[in-house]
Amino acid sequence: MRKLYAMLALVGAFWLGAPVHAQDKPAPSAAAPAAAAAPAAAPVAAAAAAPSATATPAPTPNKGDTAWMLTSTALVLMMSVPALALFYGGLVRSKNMLSVLMQVFVTFSLITVLWCIYGYSLAFTEGNSIIGGLDRLFLKGTFDPVKGDFAMGATFSKNTPIFELVYVAFQATFAAITCALILGSVAERMKFSAVLIFMVLWFTFSYLPIAHMVWFFPGPDAFTDPKTVDAVTAKAGLIWQWGALDFAGGTVVHINAGVAGLIGAYLLGKRVGFGKEAMQPHNLTMTMIGAALLWVGWFGFNAGSALEANGTAALAFMNTFLATACAVLSWVFLEWMLKGKPSMLGAASGAVAGLVAITPAAGNVGIPGAFVIGLVAGAVCLWGVNGLKKLLGADDALDVFGVHAVGGILGALLTGVFNSPDLGGPGFVTDWVTMKVGYSSIGEQLWIQCKAVALVLVWTGVVAFISYKIADLLVGLRVTEEEEREGLDINSHGETAYHM
Amino acid sequence: MKLVTAIIKPFKLDEVREALSAVGVSGITVTEVKGFGRQKGHTELYRGAEYVVDFLPKVKVEAAVKDEVLDQVIEAIEKSANTGKIGDGKIFVFDLEQVVRIRTGETGAEAL
Numbered sequence: 001m002r003k004l005y006a007m008l009a010l011v012g013a014f015w016l017g018a019p020v021h022a023q024d025k026p027a028p029s030a031a032a033p034a035a036a037a038a039p040a041a042a043p044v045a046a047a048a049a050a051p052s053a054t055a056t057p058a059p060t061p062n063k064g065d066t067a068w069m070l071t072s073t074a075l076v077l078m079m080s081v082p083a084l085a086l087f088y089g090g091l092v093r094s095k096n097m098l099s100v101l102m103q104v105f106v107t108f109s110l111i112t113v114l115w116c117i118y119g120y121s122l123a124f125t126e127g128n129s130i131i132g133g134l135d136r137l138f139l140k141g142t143f144d145p146v147k148g149d150f151a152m153g154a155t156f157s158k159n160t161p162i163f164e165l166v167y168v169a170f171q172a173t174f175a176a177i178t179c180a181l182i183l184g185s186v187a188e189r190m191k192f193s194a195v196l197i198f199m200v201l202w203f204t205f206s207y208l209p210i211a212h213m214v215w216f217f218p219g220p221d222a223f224t225d226p227k228t229v230d231a232v233t234a235k236a237g238l239i240w241q242w243g244a245l246d247f248a249g250g251t252v253v254h255i256n257a258g259v260a261g262l263i264g265a266y267l268l269g270k271r272v273g274f275g276k277e278a279m280q281p282h283n284l285t286m287t288m289i290g291a292a293l294l295w296v297g298w299f300g301f302n303a304g305s306a307l308e309a310n311g312t313a314a315l316a317f318m319n320t321f322l323a324t325a326c327a328v329l330s331w332v333f334l335e336w337m338l339k340g341k342p343s344m345l346g347a348a349s350g351a352v353a354g355l356v357a358i359t360p361a362a363g364n365v366g367i368p369g370a371f372v373i374g375l376v377a378g379a380v381c382l383w384g385v386n387g388l389k390k391l392l393g394a395d396d397a398l399d400v401f402g403v404h405a406v407g408g409i410l411g412a413l414l415t416g417v418f419n420s421p422d423l424g425g426p427g428f429v430t431d432w433v434t435m436k437v438g439y440s441s442i443g444e445q446l447w448i449q450c451k452a453v454a455l456v457l458v459w460t461g462v463v464a465f466i467s468y469k470i471a472d473l474l475v476g477l478r479v480t481e482e483e484e485r486e487g488l489d490i491n492s493h494g495e496t497a498y499h500m
Numbered sequence: 501m502k503l504v505t506a507i508i509k510p511f512k513l514d515e516v517r518e519a520l521s522a523v524g525v526s527g528i529t530v531t532e533v534k535g536f537g538r539q540k541g542h543t544e545l546y547r548g549a550e551y552v553v554d555f556l557p558k559v560k561v562e563a564a565v566k567d568e569v570l571d572q573v574i575e576a577i578e579k580s581a582n583t584g585k586i587g588d589g590k591i592f593v594f595d596l597e598q599v600v601r602i603r604t605g606e607t608g609a610e611a612l
Contacts, residue, residue, distance in 0.1 A: 278551040280544060339545055349547060386548040399547060 059159040061152070061166075068309035069166045075300025076173035080108045080180050083297055087290025087348070088184050091398050094282040095487025096188045097497035103192065104180045107199050111176040114203060119175055120168050122204075123211040129238040131209045132216060139168060154219025155307040158435060162307060170304060175211070178253045179203050184398030185261030189271050189484050192492045194471040201467035202260055206460045207252075213237040214244065214252050214452070223432035232432075244452035245419055245428060245445070247316065248305035250360025250412040251456040258405025259457055260464035262396055267468045268477050270395035272484050284344050291348035295324055298355045302362035315426070316362035319370035320355065326374025327354025331382050346382075349403060353381035356407035361415040365425045369418030373411060381407050409453055416449035417442050501596040501609060502570050506561045507535065507589040508581040513559050519580035520563060523572045526612065529562045539587035558589060564596055566609055 085104035089097050111119070121136035135141065142151045142164045152161035153168075179199050186195070217236035223229055233241055239251070246252060271279070281287060302320040306313035331350025336342040357377035361369055384402030396402065419425040420439050430438035439445070471477060478484070483491040490496055508516055513530065520528060534555035541554040565573050570593065577591055601611040 278553065279549070280551055280553075281546055341545070343545065345546055389548050402547075 058152075059161055061162050062160065062308070064309045065155070065160070065162055065307075066166060068313070069162060069170055069304060069307065072300035072304025073166070073170045073173055075297045076170070076177060076304065077297075079294050079297030079301060080173070080177040081105050083290045083293035084177065084180055085290070086286045087294060087352070088187065088398055090283040090286030090288075090290060091184075091281040091345075092188050093279060093487070094498055095489055097282065097489060098493050098495050099192070099488035100183065100187055102493055103183045103187075103190075103195050106192075107180045107183065107195065108176040110196060110199055111179045111203055112172050114200065115172040115175050116168070119203065119208055120171065122208045123175070124167070124171065124216055126216075126218065126235050127212070129234075129236070129241060130213060132212050139165070142168060154221060156220060156312070156429075157308060157310075158220045160308060167307070170307075171211075174249060174253060174301075175203065175207055178207055178249070178257045181253070181257035181400060181404055182261045182264065184400040185396045186264040186268055187397040188488065189268055189397075189478055190264070191475060191477060191479050192488075193475045194477045197471040197474055198264075198467050201470060202460075202464055205467070206256060206260065206463035210256055210456055210459060211252050213239040213455075214246050216240060220429075220432050220435065226433050229431075229433060239452045239455065242448050242451060243428075243445075244412075244448050245364045245415050246360045246412065246452070247362045247364045247415070248302045248359045250356075250408045250415065251452055254356050254359060254404040254408030255412065255453060255456050256460045258401045258403075258408060259460045261400035262392065262394060262405065263461055263464040264468055265394040265396040265401070267465070267472070268395075271397065272481055274395045281345065284348075288344060288348050291351050295351055295355060298324075298359075302359060306363050312363040312426075315366070318367065319358050319362050319365060322367065323358035323361075323370040323374030323377070324351050324354035326371055327351065327357065327378035327381075330375045330378030332378075334379055334382055349381070349385065349399075350378045353377045353384075353403050353407045356404055357381075357411035357414070359408070360411045361418065363426070364415050364428070365418035366423070368424035369414070372418065373414050376414070377407050377410055380410050409457075412453050413446060413449050416445040419445060501599060501612065502565055502567060503594040503596045504563045504565060504570070504573055504577070505592045505594070506563075506577045506581065507533070507558050507591075508561060508577070509583065509588060510557055510559045512581045512583070512588075513561070515580040516561055516577055519576040520561075520573065523576045524569060525563050525565060525573060527563070531560045531562075533558050533560045537587070537590070556587070564599055564612055566612060 081104060085101045088104065089100045092100050116139055118134070118137055120139065121134050122132045125132040125135045127133040143149070144151075151164040153164035153166070155162055179202065182199075182202070183195070214237060217240050218232050222232045222235075239246075244251070273279070298320055299317055303313045303317035306316055328347050328350040331353060332342045332346050335346040354374045354377050357373050358370060361373055365373065381403050384406035385399040388406065389396065389399065389402050392401070394401075417423065419428060420442055421427050425439070427437045427439040430436055468477060479488060479491060506516070510532070517528065534557055536554050536556060539556060541552055541556060544551050544553055561577070563573065574591055574593070582588055598607065599609075599611040600607050
């Protein structure tokens with residue numbers, strides 16, 4: 001307990017100190033966010049330059065962009081609590097309902113706090129190509145209380161900044177929901193304390209570097225001169241430098257979490273009675289509510305990832321809408337043909353599969369891409385929770401791997417294909433100085449996507465394995481068999497979900 | 501006096517209640533129960549997992565009746581609960597030793 005107080009005191013001291021640091025150094029050298037410098041006036045090392053007092057007035061954020069991004073952020077929060085919690089909660093037995101709700105709720109809060117302490121800084125400031133720096137610890141420098149200045153973050157257009165705090169909040173919800181996704185694999189048997197320890201470790205050593213590697217780049221305004229393009233590009237994350245396309249998190253969110261979940265299912269072992277006792281979902285109505293709220297929230301997740309209220313956001317919005325509907329139909333009709341009945345759980349699962357698969361593609365493909373990705377996702381993820389699940393032999397309780405990792409891989413690969421303008425896709429920016437859009441070839445882009453997927457698969461797999469092992473050493477991963485039989489609600493949380 | 505216990509399909513409850521009222525049964529007790537007989541259970545499929553559900557929901561109707569109306573009561577339940585399909589249920593008849601109306605203290609047939 002004394003240790004805890006000491007830690008709190010330290011945190012408090014740091015927090016109080018932070019604004020002072022900010023005054024000392026009003027020009028933090030954060031990178032993605034350092035879009036503000038007017039391009040014409042920016043010197044060679046533009047990325048590190050601060051909003052400088054040049055003759056050209058610095059562009060200010062567009063109010064529409066700000067409003068849209070704040071709305072999107074709130075929508076993504078809704079995806080975790082309540083949507084994901086209810087989606088998962090309905091799928092477990094009633095004795096474990098509260099444990100799932102609690103794990104999602106507290107994981108989300110824990111990651112949000114860590115995000116504001118060090119997560120944002122390590123993911124989205126300049127460091128090396130694997131991990132960012134510590135310039136934004138405790139969000140230092142995002143707001144200057146003396147001058148009343150807000151730091152600016154970059155979007156995907158030149159001279160179009162957004163408030164960095166908006167970007168911090170938006171990305172916080174991504175980090176938090178990614179961690180919460182893993183909980184589906186380990187549901188109904190993992191110790192609450194082990195969940196928290198694992199989350200801190202995995203978030204720090206897997207989510208942050210992967211978010212940095214895939215998404216961090218110095219922003220379009222940093223690319224001012226063809227001669228310095230290489231130097232500026234070298235500051236971006238490794239996978240971004242490769243040229244991999246991931247609009248809203250096929251690799252960062254879904255493959256990342258899905259693999260971590262599967263490793264957890266292996267290391268924890270099967271639930272007591274798995275394969276012998278019935279483990280029906282206790283409330284599919286909740287699951288349907290959760291899936292439906294996920295669909296709504298996902299508009300913030302995907303269309304919000306455009307970072308602006310523009311045409312790309314509209315494209316991402318429509319693709320998210322369409323691919324999901326396609327996946328619902330393909331899952332349900334295949335289930336009807338192969339298993340005899342079209343089920344509500346099938347429809348809900350199909351929706352999530354479609355949402356997952358369209359995530360990396362959302363603003364990176366055209367309408368034809370959405371049709372194909374959605375239809376294929378429903379079918380492939382149905383296999384993911386049937387044939388593949390049996391093949392893997394793990395008790396991935398709520399099919400996080402079968403839906404999120406499988407859907408994420410599928411989406412990441414098909415993004416490379418359907419990005420092609422020949423297939424109705426928008427292509428990608430090939431030259432950030434002139435903002436020229438192009439596309440290489442399907443084979444080339446697919447290979448880059450494969451490399452990105454492979455790196456994330458291995459990275460998260462190894463980090464997850466070590467993180468579970470550490471949690472196991474510290475507190476043990478599993479509750480006792482007796483507690484598991486009686487239910488986690490009463491044993492881990494001292495509550496019961498339903499009194500009848 | 502007899503105690504008639506009938507296990508019926510839940511959706512037949514209203515018809516059975518009406519039929520019993522028609523032959524003069526003045527009170528029944530109803531319980532939601534689960535069980536299996538020849539109908540066995542059914543299978544439920546959740547994503548990849550298939551579960552055999554052994555116990556099906558049924559309704560148990562209990563009525564205490566005078567000996568002389570027993571045959572009418574049995575016939576009333578038999579007719580009203582019948583669908584002709586497997587799983588219609590069963591009727592059990594027990595001898596009833598004593599009945600007491602708690603409010604008045606009446607006993608035996610008067611208490612029915």
